[in-house]
Amino acid sequence: MPYLKPKQRSRSSLKEVGDLNFRIHELIEIYLKGKDTIKYEEYNSVVGVLESVKLEFYRRAVAAYEDNKIVENGDISLYTNKDE
Numbered sequence: 001m002p003y004l005k006p007k008q009r010s011r012s013s014l015k016e017v018g019d020l021n022f023r024i025h026e027l028i029e030i031y032l033k034g035k036d037t038i039k040y041e042e043y044n045s046v047v048g049v050l051e052s053v054k055l056e057f058y059r060r061a062v063a064a065y066e067d068n069k070i071v072e073n074g075d076i077s078l079y080t081n082k083d084e
Contacts, residue, residue, distance in 0.1 A: 024050075028046055031046070032046070
């Protein structure tokens with residue numbers, strides 16, 4: 001996680017990837033502070049949420065981007081018909 005100086009922590013700042021990282025971590029901190037006690041289960045659940053978010057982002061955004069690039073630039077020969 002990036003450690004930002006207080007003046008860099010503007011709520012409207014999401015211009016750099018470090019800002020995004022900071023905001024995600026901030027949300028996790030808010031979630032965990034709402035717990036009476038924090039056990040391994042809470043940490044494990046947060047990791048599971050992050051993994052699910054990562055997979056959903058890949059499925060919806062990155063895969064679509066990659067599919068467009070295949071159309072634009074052609075697929076790699078490993079996955080295409082060798083007779084063509």
